[in-house]
Amino acid sequence: MMQLIEVNDRKTVREFLDLPRKIYAGDPYWIPHLEKDVEAVFSPVKNLQFQHGESIRWILKDDAGDVIGRVAAFINKNLAYTFDRPTGGMGFFECVKQKEAAFLLFDACKNWLEARGMEAMDGPINFGERERFWGLLLEGHGKYPPYLMNYHPVYYRELFESYGFKNYFYQFVYQILTDTILPPVIERKINRLTETEGYRFEHIQLRDIEKYAEDFMTIYNKAWGASRENFSPMTKKQALSIFSGMKRVIDPELVIFGYHRDTPVAFFINIPELNEIFRFVNGKLNLAGKLKFLYYRWIRNCRTIYGIVFGIIPEYQNRGLESALIMTLQRIVAKKRRYQSMYITWLGDFNPKIIRIVEHIGATRAFTLATYRKMFDENAHFERHPVVN
Structure with a gap:
C-alpha cells in the first residue's frame, strides 16, 4: 500500500528534494534546481505569498518504503477569488511512471484545496511569481533548460491530461542569436x-x-x-x-x-x-x-x-x-x-501580439510549456485564458 506523508521535518524535506535525482537518472539534459531556490518557496520568512496564502507538501512512498512521488498544493488568497471559480495551485510534482501514484498525489492536492473552498486548481505552477517553476514542459526535450524553468519527462503530460487537467494556456520560450x-x-x-x-x-x-x-x-x-x-x-x-x-x-x-x-x-x-x-x-x-x-x-x-x-x-x-x-x-x-544567444521567455499564447513581434525580429521557438487547470466539478464550464488585446 502506498503511503502519503506530509513534508514537515528535515527528513521529509530531504526526501522531497532528493526524489528528482531518481526520476531523471540517466537524462543528460536534466539540471537540478538549486535546493535553496526550491526551499525558499516554502519558507514563510522568504516567500511573501505566505502573508496572504498557505501551502502544504507531501511525498509518496511505495510498499517498500521508497519515495516514488512528491507534490505541493497552495492557495494565494489575493488571486484565488479573482477567477470565476475559486482556484488554488499545485506544483513541484514529480512521480514515477505510474498512474495510480500520480492520481493519489493529484487527489491529495484536490482534497486539500477543496477543504479550503477552492473549486479548481492550476498546475504545475509556483507558489509565487510566474518567472520560475511554472508550467509543464511539452516540447524542448533534448536540450538544457534555462535557469529556474521546469523540466519534465515526456510521460507527465499523459498523467496530467488523463486526470482531467485541461490546457489553460501555453507559454513559449524563444531563442535569438545576439x-x-x-x-x-x-x-x-x-x-x-x-x-x-x-x-x-x-x-x-x-x-x-x-x-x-x-x-x-x-x-x-x-x-x-x-x-x-x-x-x-x-x-x-x-x-x-x-x-x-x-x-x-x-x-x-x-x-x-x-x-x-x-x-x-x-x-x-x-x-x-x-x-x-x-x-x-x-x-x-x-x-x-x-x-x-x-x-x-x-x-x-x-x-x-x-x-x-x-x-x-x-x-x-x-x-x-x-x-x-x-x-x-x-x-x-x-x-x-x-x-552568443538570448532566450526570450514567458510568452503566453494569450498574447499573440508580442509573439508576432518576437518572431518578426528573427527569434525561433525553443521550448513549449503548458499551464493546466483542473475543474473539481466535472460538469463545470471551462474556458482557456482570455486573449490579451
Missing part, C-alpha cells in the same frame, strides 16, 4: 524614438537598485493590471524583494528600462543563463557547490542571456518599444562580445 540583424524598418523606427520623440533606453546601475525596483513596480502594475481581470498589484516591498534576490545573479547591463521624458514606461529584464554553470553544482550551493560555481564561472563564461520578462504600459504600446528594448540590449551585448 548578432541577428534586425530589419531596416525596425532600425529606423527605433532611431526615431530616441532622436525625435523623447525616449531613452538605459541599463540599470546597482547603486540605484531601489529606484529601478520602484520603476519596475510602476510599469508592472500598469501593464499587467490593464490586461488581466485576475490581477493582484505588486507592492514596493515585493519589487524590492525581487530585485534584491536578483543581485547575486544579475549583470546590470542586461536589465534595460525605457523612459519617455523621465517617465518609466518599459522594461526588459535579462540575466546570464546560469544553468550553463549550475549544471555542474548538482543543485547544491554549499561550500563545495560555491567553489564549483566560481570555478566554472571563471573557465566557462555564460554564453547565453535569459530574458525573464518585459513589459510596456498600455498607452505606450504599439509604438515600437518592444523592438527598441531588444535592440538596445543587442547593442550592449555586441560591445561585450561575451554572449
Whole structure:
C-alpha cells in the first residue's frame, strides 16, 4: 500500500528534494534546481505569498518504503477569488511512471484545496511569481533548460491530461542569436524614438537598485493590471524583494528600462543563463557547490542571456518599444562580445501580439510549456485564458 506523508521535518524535506535525482537518472539534459531556490518557496520568512496564502507538501512512498512521488498544493488568497471559480495551485510534482501514484498525489492536492473552498486548481505552477517553476514542459526535450524553468519527462503530460487537467494556456520560450540583424524598418523606427520623440533606453546601475525596483513596480502594475481581470498589484516591498534576490545573479547591463521624458514606461529584464554553470553544482550551493560555481564561472563564461520578462504600459504600446528594448540590449551585448544567444521567455499564447513581434525580429521557438487547470466539478464550464488585446 502506498503511503502519503506530509513534508514537515528535515527528513521529509530531504526526501522531497532528493526524489528528482531518481526520476531523471540517466537524462543528460536534466539540471537540478538549486535546493535553496526550491526551499525558499516554502519558507514563510522568504516567500511573501505566505502573508496572504498557505501551502502544504507531501511525498509518496511505495510498499517498500521508497519515495516514488512528491507534490505541493497552495492557495494565494489575493488571486484565488479573482477567477470565476475559486482556484488554488499545485506544483513541484514529480512521480514515477505510474498512474495510480500520480492520481493519489493529484487527489491529495484536490482534497486539500477543496477543504479550503477552492473549486479548481492550476498546475504545475509556483507558489509565487510566474518567472520560475511554472508550467509543464511539452516540447524542448533534448536540450538544457534555462535557469529556474521546469523540466519534465515526456510521460507527465499523459498523467496530467488523463486526470482531467485541461490546457489553460501555453507559454513559449524563444531563442535569438545576439548578432541577428534586425530589419531596416525596425532600425529606423527605433532611431526615431530616441532622436525625435523623447525616449531613452538605459541599463540599470546597482547603486540605484531601489529606484529601478520602484520603476519596475510602476510599469508592472500598469501593464499587467490593464490586461488581466485576475490581477493582484505588486507592492514596493515585493519589487524590492525581487530585485534584491536578483543581485547575486544579475549583470546590470542586461536589465534595460525605457523612459519617455523621465517617465518609466518599459522594461526588459535579462540575466546570464546560469544553468550553463549550475549544471555542474548538482543543485547544491554549499561550500563545495560555491567553489564549483566560481570555478566554472571563471573557465566557462555564460554564453547565453535569459530574458525573464518585459513589459510596456498600455498607452505606450504599439509604438515600437518592444523592438527598441531588444535592440538596445543587442547593442550592449555586441560591445561585450561575451554572449552568443538570448532566450526570450514567458510568452503566453494569450498574447499573440508580442509573439508576432518576437518572431518578426528573427527569434525561433525553443521550448513549449503548458499551464493546466483542473475543474473539481466535472460538469463545470471551462474556458482557456482570455486573449490579451
